[in-house]
Amino acid sequence: xxxxxxVLDLAISLILIxxxxxxxxxxxxxxxxxxxxxxxxxxxxxxxxxxxxxxxxNWADMIYxxxxxxxxxxxxxxxxxxxxxEIFANTLIDIIIREGYDYRRNSEDPDRIDIIPTSGTLIEKxxxxxxxxQPSDVxxxxxxxxxxxxxxxxxxxxxxNDSLLSKSIQxxxxxxxxxxxxxxxxxxxxxxxxxxxxxxxxxxxxxxTLINHFLSDKAARNTAVEIAIKKVESGxxxxxxxxxxxxxxxxxxxxxxxxxxHVKNQMEAVDKAKxxxxxxxxxxxxxxxxDVKALKFDSIRKLHEKTKILLDSIPAIVAKQCxxxxxxxxxKTLNEFLTKYGLDxxxxxxxxxxxxxxxxxxxxxxxxLKCPLQDCQERSATEKNRLAAxxxxxxxxxxxxxxxxxxxxxxxxxxxxxxxxxxFMTLFGWLITGFAISRGSTxxxxxxxxxxxxxxxxxxxxxxxxx
Numbered sequence: 350x351x352x353x354x355x356v357l358d359l360a361i362s363l364i365l366i367x368x369x370x371x372x373x374x375x376x377x378x379x380x381x382x383x384x385x386x387x388x389x390x391x392x393x394x395x396x397x398x399x400x401x402x403x404x405x406x407n408w409a410d411m412i413y414x415x416x417x418x419x420x421x422x423x424x425x426x427x428x429x430x431x432x433x434x435e436i437f438a439n440t441l442i443d444i445i446i447r448e449g450y451d452y453r454r455n456s457e458d459p460d461r462i463d464i465i466p467t468s469g470t471l472i473e474k475x476x477x478x479x480x481x482x483q484p485s486d487v488x489x490x491x492x493x494x495x496x497x498x499x500x501x502x503x504x505x506x507x508x509x510n511d512s513l514l515s516k517s518i519q520x521x522x523x524x525x526x527x528x529x530x531x532x533x534x535x536x537x538x539x540x541x542x543x544x545x546x547x548x549x550x551x552x553x554x555x556x557x558t559l560i561n562h563f564l565s566d567k568a569a570r571n572t573a574v575e576i577a578i579k580k581v582e583s584g585x586x587x588x589x590x591x592x593x594x595x596x597x598x599x600x601x602x603x604x605x606x607x608x609x610x611h612v613k614n615q616m617e618a619v620d621k622a623k624x625x626x627x628x629x630x631x632x633x634x635x636x637x638x639x640d641v642k643a644l645k646f647d648s649i650r651k652l653h654e655k656t657k658i659l660l661d662s663i664p665a666i667v668a669k670q671c672x673x674x675x676x677x678x679x680x681k682t683l684n685e686f687l688t689k690y691g692l693d694x695x696x697x698x699x700x701x702x703x704x705x706x707x708x709x710x711x712x713x714x715x716x717x718l719k720c721p722l723q724d725c726q727e728r729s730a731t732e733k734n735r736l737a738a739x740x741x742x743x744x745x746x747x748x749x750x751x752x753x754x755x756x757x758x759x760x761x762x763x764x765x766x767x768x769x770x771x772x773f774m775t776l777f778g779w780l781i782t783g784f785a786i787s788r789g790s791t792x793x794x795x796x797x798x799x800x801x802x803x804x805x806x807x808x809x810x811x812x813x814x815x816x
Contacts (some may be wrong), residue, residue: 354804355570362563362573364554365580366631367785368793369622371541374548374786376619379612382525387535388427390402397530404483408444413442434526438518442475445491449478472498472514494518531532538787545786546779552631555778562632564597569629574804576625580794580802687711 393409400408411417413428417440421429435448450466468474472495479491497517548554563570626633686707785793 355564355567357804358570358574359560359563359802361577361797362570363758364793364797364800365560365573365577366554366626367713367782367788368580368790368797369626370545370554370782370786371790371793372618372622373543374544375790376615378537379546379615381540382537383612384428387536389430391533391536392430392432393428395525395532399525400487401485401487402482404485405487408441408487412437415444415668417443419698434514434519434522437522438515441518442471442515445478446471446474447478448481449474457690475514494521524801538789541789542783542787546783548786549779549782552633553635553775554782555775556781557774557778558632559778569631572629576629577797577806578801581798603753609644683707683710 370494393413396412397407400412402408417436418429421432421436433461464776466474469477476495479495482488482491494514494517497520498514501513563573699765
């Protein structure tokens with residue numbers, strides 16, 4: 350029902366372009382954010398927002414200085430982009446437990462301080478550390494972890510279920526990371542909007558021009574649909590890397606390798622998207638006056654070559670037509686003469702008088718052919734001049750047509766005329782392109798999959814048997 354509908358193919362073609370541009374924009378955004386360390390800074394600032402305790406300590410700094418987290422840094426000045434929930438929970442538990450340690454002077458060496466670890470279960474040691482803190486929001490949060498764990502424990506199971514404390518912290522951390530992912534997504538979308546508008550303007554990608562291109566060029570629609578079907582069959586494009594992409598038991602090195610592999614895959618997807626766009630021969634990019642002149646002269650040259658062959662052949666064609674017509678008329682006149690006397694070319698030699706009349710008639714017909722042939726040649730020259738004038742008019746019209754492809758106006762006779770109407774239409778097309786890119790590759794891939802499936806559902810399968 351819906352297979353091969355021009356409107357459906359147009360929608361698929363446009364969404365494919367938006368998908369490819371979104372993949373490229375996502376790759377650019379990821380590269381910029383890696384350089385600016387946006388992801389790692391957002392993670393640190395988000396944890397500092399919760400664990401910066403003016404009544405006690407800046408627990409966020411202590412977490413990042415802890416050996417478990419510090420080992421995830423590439424260097425001393427960098428921050429980890431991702432922090433697995435298990436590592437965060439174990440780090441926080443260890444820091445809080447150490448707050449409950451007792452400190453005593455060594456009886457033998459007064460200048461030496463002995464650290465006496467807290468005895469008891471993990472939950473008991475954690476509780477002692479929390480109680481040693483001054484009242485604050487962080488203290489309340491830490492007590493909530495204890496309450497959550499203790500609600501799941503009974504007095505007899507406390508010795509064997511200390512892991513529930515770590516799990517309760519991990520559950521809170523994962524929930525908080527989801528909120529951070531939402532903030533990061535909104536921030537990324539702003540980046541994509543800025544990058545999308547920049548791509549639209551720099552490379553002159555006007556959605557309205559693309560619509561006209563696909564509406565008027567069936568071959569371009571077919572090419573785009575073929576690429577779209579392959580994209581859908583190959584699977585979802587590379588999206589933004591999420592905290593949930595890291596397995597629960599992943600080591601620090603594995604987490605880093607997963608992220609680096611994600612970046613590598615995204616760059617490969619960008620290269621494929623660029624290749625697909627370049628292979629579709631789209632009406633994008635800027636054309637300077639020299640570009641238009643080169644295109645114009647090349648097209649005119651080809652047009653001249655084809656027309657020149659036609660013009661040069663006109664005199665010969667017209668002369669042959671005239672000659673054939675007059676020769677036929679001559680043969681008809683001579684045949685009528687022979688028929689009148691009941692003779693033919695063989696028997697006419699026997700009658701000298703009739704043969705003399707026949708030769709005189711042939712001579713007369715040959716003289717009559719000369720004037721019409723000259724007239725035919727004159728008419729052929731006139732026709733050639735008329736076609737040459739038509740060609741010159743066509744060249745002027747072609748020049749004016751190409752002129753509209755320069756910027757926001759027309760170039761006629763070397764004079765550039767700016768057009769506000771064309772400027773605002775192009776600006777509107779850029780805005781559509783920019784906002785479409787900001788939606789992201791996942792959004793466009795989902796819509797592309799729906800339309801491709803709809804198109805395939807409406808395509809009638811070819812019959813293998815003929816009745």
